[in-house]
Amino acid sequence: MREQWEGLKEMLNSPATFIMSITWTLLFSLLTYFLGVFTGWYRKNIFLFRYTLRRIWNIIPHKKYVILWNDDNESVSENIKTLLGSRAPGFKYRIISEPDKLLGFPLAPKHVHIIFLIVSDVTKLAEVEKVRELIQKRLIDYVRKGGNLFGTHDIIYKRCRNTSLQKAYGCEISNFKRFSRPIKVKIDDENKNHPLLEGIPEEFAIDDGELCWGQWGNGAKTLIRTVAQHKNNSDDKRINVPTLVIRHTGEIGTFIWFNSADKYNDIARSINEPQEEVIRIFENAIKNSDRIKKFDNPI
Secondary structure, three states, X not given: OHHHHHHHHHHHHOHHHHHHHHHHHHHHHHHHHHHHHXXXXXXXXXXXXXXXHHHHHHHOOOOXXXXXXXXXXXXXXXXXXXXXXXXXXXXEEEEOOOHHHHHHOOOOOOOEEEEXXXXXXXXXXXXXXXXXXXXXXXXXXXXXXXXXXXXXXXXXXXXXXXXXXXXXXXXXXXXXXXXXXXXXXXXXXXXXXXXXXXXXXXXXXXOOOEEEEEOOOOOEEEEEEEEEEEEOOOOOOEEEEEEEEEEEEOOOEEEEEEOOOOEOOOEOHHHHOOOHHHHHHHHHHHHOHHHHHHHHOOO
């Protein structure tokens, strides 16, 4: 009791100390009160609070993601990211180490501008079938809502078992042929002004090492084909093989498939360097996505 009295006398003998003590006590009491009021309100209105935060978050402008994955080495993606970041700025470029990392992204067109999946060596999106199917479902839902998916080479090859993506693209790759020289390709005459091909020469060579193809279904539009004809495995029919194909679906979402990116001993030079025509097509897919949709779907 004596100690408390002595402490009180000391406070009274020092007005500044006394006032400061009262002030901090009042502030702490007010803070505790308002925190209690907010906690009670939050418990009653938790859904309204979260909804309001989401609305505010959606109003604030954010850069969209451009997501990159390749099945060879992350340095390949790093190189592509550096080039695209300088040539198509204004986006958040993200490299993922495995396709299942896509499940951690908000896969909606308002958040993700385009996804590049560079599949060079019969690599599955996941070894576990349920996970592989889930990844494909999320990708297809994203595109149907207006998103953009750019896949290469083996992404729809039959041995990769991406059956849902094969149906979405409208093709299962089942033919392939090795090459020791670059593959000569040309733009179809009717597609010379296509926004995906802006700045691309009418005829060039893909330094890839392998050509693969299949039977494309309705709705798929071939933009580039091989100059030479090649024989199908199934019916011996010779065709100018499609090497760049686009297909729209849903709310004008876009599936793009490009032959480039084979891996033999090393990943193809067309991707590893990368080749100017290849990186320009990637760049166009990012920068011209709205024009691409309007060009193929005029209103």
